[in-house]
Amino acid sequence: MSAKKNENAATEVKRELKSRHISMIALGGCIGTGLFVTSGATIHDAGPGGALIAYILMGAMVYFLMTSLGEMATNMPVSGSFSVYSAKYVDPALGFAMGWNYWFNWAITVAVDISTAALVMKFWLPDVPMWIWSAIALGLIFSINIMSVSAFGETEFWMSLIKVVTIIIFLVVGVLTILGIMGGHAVGFSNFTYKQAPFVGGIPAIISVFVVAGFSFQGTELVGITAGETEDPHKSVPKAIHEVFWRIILFYIFTIVIIAAIIPYTSPDLLGSSESNVAISPFTIVFQRAGLAGAASIMNAVILTSVISSANSGMYASTRMLYSMADSKDEKYAPKIFAKTSKNGIPIYALLATTLVSLLTFLTSFIGPKIYMWLVAASGLTGFIAWMGIAISHYRFRKAFVKQGHQLNELKYHAKWFPLGPILALLLSLVVIAGQNVNAFANFNLFEIAITYMSVPLVVILYLGYKFIKKTKVVPLDEVDVSPSKVEK
Numbered sequence: 001m002s003a004k005k006n007e008n009a010a011t012e013v014k015r016e017l018k019s020r021h022i023s024m025i026a027l028g029g030c031i032g033t034g035l036f037v038t039s040g041a042t043i044h045d046a047g048p049g050g051a052l053i054a055y056i057l058m059g060a061m062v063y064f065l066m067t068s069l070g071e072m073a074t075n076m077p078v079s080g081s082f083s084v085y086s087a088k089y090v091d092p093a094l095g096f097a098m099g100w101n102y103w104f105n106w107a108i109t110v111a112v113d114i115s116t117a118a119l120v121m122k123f124w125l126p127d128v129p130m131w132i133w134s135a136i137a138l139g140l141i142f143s144i145n146i147m148s149v150s151a152f153g154e155t156e157f158w159m160s161l162i163k164v165v166t167i168i169i170f171l172v173v174g175v176l177t178i179l180g181i182m183g184g185h186a187v188g189f190s191n192f193t194y195k196q197a198p199f200v201g202g203i204p205a206i207i208s209v210f211v212v213a214g215f216s217f218q219g220t221e222l223v224g225i226t227a228g229e230t231e232d233p234h235k236s237v238p239k240a241i242h243e244v245f246w247r248i249i250l251f252y253i254f255t256i257v258i259i260a261a262i263i264p265y266t267s268p269d270l271l272g273s274s275e276s277n278v279a280i281s282p283f284t285i286v287f288q289r290a291g292l293a294g295a296a297s298i299m300n301a302v303i304l305t306s307v308i309s310s311a312n313s314g315m316y317a318s319t320r321m322l323y324s325m326a327d328s329k330d331e332k333y334a335p336k337i338f339a340k341t342s343k344n345g346i347p348i349y350a351l352l353a354t355t356l357v358s359l360l361t362f363l364t365s366f367i368g369p370k371i372y373m374w375l376v377a378a379s380g381l382t383g384f385i386a387w388m389g390i391a392i393s394h395y396r397f398r399k400a401f402v403k404q405g406h407q408l409n410e411l412k413y414h415a416k417w418f419p420l421g422p423i424l425a426l427l428l429s430l431v432v433i434a435g436q437n438v439n440a441f442a443n444f445n446l447f448e449i450a451i452t453y454m455s456v457p458l459v460v461i462l463y464l465g466y467k468f469i470k471k472t473k474v475v476p477l478d479e480v481d482v483s484p485s486k487v488e489k
Helices: 003-009 019-030 039-075 081-089 092-121 130-147 149-179 202-216 222-229 233-262 282-289 295-327 348-367 369-378 382-403 420-434 438-442 446-453 455-470
Strands: none
Touching: 019 149, 019 222, 019 233, 039 081, 039 202, 039 222, 039 233, 039 282, 039 382, 039 420, 081 092, 081 222, 081 295, 081 382, 092 130, 092 295, 092 348, 092 369, 092 382, 092 455, 130 149, 130 295, 130 348, 149 233, 149 282, 149 295, 202 420, 222 233, 222 295, 233 282, 282 295, 295 348, 348 369, 369 446, 369 455, 382 420, 382 455, 438 446, 446 455
16 A cells, blocks of 8 residues: 555545444434433323324434435435535535534533443442543543444444343333233233323323433434445445334334333333433333343343443544534634544544543533533534434435436435425424423523523524624525535445
8 A cells, every 4th residue: 555545544534334333323322211211201291192192203203304314425425414414505604503513412412421321330339439430431432432433333333232132122021011921910001091091291291202202312313424434325324224213113112102001101110210310210110010030230231331322422423523524625614633533544633622522521510510501401402403404404405406407316315205304304303492491481481491492592603603704605506516425435
């Protein structure tokens, strides 16, 4: 290999992720504490019927977002895709806002996840200071991400597989418990019509659960981030999108059915399902009612794996987003140093910067709890804002593609139901964002409104600030660059 090739290899991320990797990365990113821990609370709040409707509607929205992302990612597979697509297909200022928004989201999420990991470890070793477990978790995640892209993909594959196997075992045990083969007596589906079930609290309750379901599905968009480092994105990305969608729908829907059938919505056990009490999981309760010993310890171990997996994916996503913003040929959204990579293709400085931000955020939970609360709140809605960016970018990409005389058969993969898909995804994202804390508006609680919706004005400031300084404009449809990028391994 020539010196020039060696130099190129050290300044670009490598395409080492395989199809099975990106499927599991996206699957692992959105199957976490939202399913294992907080799913019980959704059944309590809206009843089994309300919870099912909320998850089905959210699943449909995620499907449209995934296909929209798939169409753009196969045409232009790049790391940090949301920022690039927003800049090319909409407005460079939007690309700037989307990029920093998404990087900030995951950098803060990593800090939250390592705090949760310490909380989980407290179940077994309550006397060990929590900061020690958080430090170990952050060190582990950093080590995985600094090795190589393939090492990250393989690690995430196996951690995600643990979650998938756990869900499958849970579904089997749940069915056997419903039929009375396990647990002593058949419970059937009587809990679906118990008291006010299947629908509790009407439409407002369903909307509130819809918000919770939205957070549960966060992470599916990681397919777009991984496309830039996938060996054959034209084939693997569409395959991963369809696999992830159906697996998520089947896992979430069937899980809700099992939990709702075995545990009545009035059960106080479901109220204990929260991220502040990870030891009480509806999965644990179902396993215990089936007569399985050691259910709490087993589920705690699975939840620990889930949290580490989420933090691992978050570190990868935020690092690649920062790298992409610095590496952009058209707009330099971040300092050039973050575009430098190690010999094995890792954006080393972007990784270090993300790790530092995660560490500092975590430290504020001890030094300044209020600062930590504000940081976490500021990242609360950024995932939904990223989804809106995907929907808007895809809508304009397809419009520009057709206007410039291209045929749909030129695309490696094209999303169905256009323009309904991105429009519906955009509207539902707006509903989820607006419905985060309706009570705060009803009670005119300015503090709660500020905490809940802080990420919205932050993104607006980023967008308008860049637009004002750089004098950017919305790219006319006939000038949008829709040409496909060449994929080089």
